[in-house]
Amino acid sequence: MLGMSVFTSARTSAAARPPRLALRFAVYTGIALVVVGVAMLWVLERDVETRAEQRAVAQTQQVAEAVLRRHLRPADFAGRVDGRRRAELDDLFQDIVVGGFVRATLVNRNGRATYSTDPRLIGSQLTSAALGMALDGNAARAEEHIGEMKVLRTAVPVRLAPGGSPIGALSLAQDYSAIDVQITEAFRHTAVVLFLALLALWGSMIPILRRSTAQLHDRNRRLAAQTAELEQALAERRRAEEAVVQLAAIVESSADAIAGTTPEGKILSWNSGAEQLFGYSAQEMIGQQVALLVPADRTHELESVARRVNAGESIEEHQTRGLRKDGTEVDVSLTVSPIRDSRRHVTGTAVIARDITHMKRHQSQLQALLAKERVARADAEAAQRALAEQNERLRELDRLKDEFISLVSHELRTPLTSIRGYLELLLDGGGGELSEDQARFLAVVDRNSKRLMHLVGDLLFLAQVEAGKLMLELGDVDLDDLVAECVEAAKPIADEKGIELTAVLEPTPVMTGDRGRLGQVLDNLVSNALKFTPEGGSVCVRMATRDDEAVVEVEDTGIGISPEEQDQLFERFFRSSEATERAIPGTGLGLTIAKAIVERHGGSIEVESAPGEGTTVRVRLPVRSEKRATAEVAA
């Protein structure tokens, strides 16, 4: 209960304080006090017991000396007392007020009981240690049992005169419980007093305890705070040291040259990068002037840089040249910054120099490349412009060609129309009767104007073919019919030249095509054959059908054409050397046109010839399958 109250009060009075400490303190002091108390009680108990026994002895002695001496007689120890005397002694001992008195016995020197308050003992021989001592002259006491009762026996010697030898002994038995009660009471009082004293002591300790715990607590707190501060400071210090180490390592391992100088230019630090770049070791350079590293022609630069940095300015990537130990120069990029103290005063400079030899070289290479690229680009652009101009010219030419076709078409045909028209009027007698010569001359004009007309027509036709503008007027064509017509028309010329012209026909399916154009092809081939066949020769037109195609062959026994020239036969304006030599008229456009028309119909044309023996031109045209022909023509 007490502990609890201390605990709760400590807790309520200072909730922030750790209650456990106060509680523990209270328990420890409590236990210590209880142990002290118990020890004290034990000592006290012994003391009280001894005192009580001593008092009992003293009482008995007093009884013996003060009371009995006056009443006891030596005769009382001589032998068994008689009845009268016994009654007197009974009365005497009746009056003795001794706490817990049980019985009294008188014993003679022989140890025989001469009198006892218990009549049964009178005359009996008594032996006990205490009694023996008393008979020897010393008071003694002993705890004995009389029946069930624990008694304290006190034996005192009885002397006739002080200092004389005892004539017997008086033995008094006291009920021990009576003494015990006294002892227990004394003990209880003492214990209560002790307990109260301890309690007071302990109680008085509580405020002290609380104060000291609070002080301890505060001190702990302060200590903890100080420890934390210390640890933090330590950690910071460690970090700072690590940073310094790292910075030093960075500076040392940097490939750039890093040096520290005084404002006056005296070198204070010199890293390995600087050793490599300039060739001086740190030992050689520290304490030297930075001017040692500047080529003579750059001294003014150093002065200007020093002035600016000492004025607090930073210089970044200033490109200049440095002087090496071996006297060679090196391209460097300088970064120079002022070093300031805590009052912002410039106390030195930090110099970083970087080797830019490679960069310079690369720069010049790059510039050369860029220049080349510019030139190449300009060339490319010029080429592109030229190409564009050329394209433009080509488009212009194409347009001019179209215009030319129109022009030729219109401007050549119009005068030809007049020439042909009026010529026809004249020949028809519209200008009056013609003389024989007039008629002959006009026939020449007529023939040549017709040639001119055909030439213009052929040219325009070819121009159309090449421009992809050849249109076919499609319809059903009976090739047999067409061949027969063509041969019939050519008959007069053949007869005139004495050439045998024959046609071998075979019924052929109707094909889809442009009848006029196909007729033009046949006319051309037949007239060519007649043209190149000498008098007395023969021309044969054969018509046959194989599978899906009709084959038309025009065979002559003419002058033929050499194999070299056969390849050129279908080229525009090509004329064989024979034709030129023999002055056979022609434009060299006929076969070109024939080929264009045949191919437009989905067919093909080929030539077989042996010089001096004759020529066969073979035309193949798709027939029967109308759909296929239509599709190919349309394409």
Place this chain on the structure above:
Amino acid sequence: MTLLPVVLIADDDPDILELVSLTLERDGYEVLQARNGEEALRLAAEREPHLAVLDLMMPGIDGCEVTRRIRATENGHRLPILILSAFAEDRQTAVALEAGADAYMKKPFSPRELLAKAGSMILERRPRSRLAEG
């Protein structure tokens, strides 16, 4: 008042104008000559010819446009129109047929062919069928 069929001829080339005129006059037609499109339109409106022979390429109003304007007049649809074209390509001449011409003839043409075509066109009185060249 004449009983001869009247033919309107328009061409900017005087030689061809004369050639066509001669050809037709010799065959008994009365000819109206126009040197350009405006004149042709005026004569067509004034004289109501039986046939018009128009050159396709004329400065100013060309044969196509003359055809279009004649067709746009009240009696214009009745007049047979023959176009003379110096163009080599049918494509260019076809435009004239789309404009309302009845037939075309490519230059150079034969005077005999022209007479035959003119005669048949007047007889058929605006035949709707397309007449093939010579």
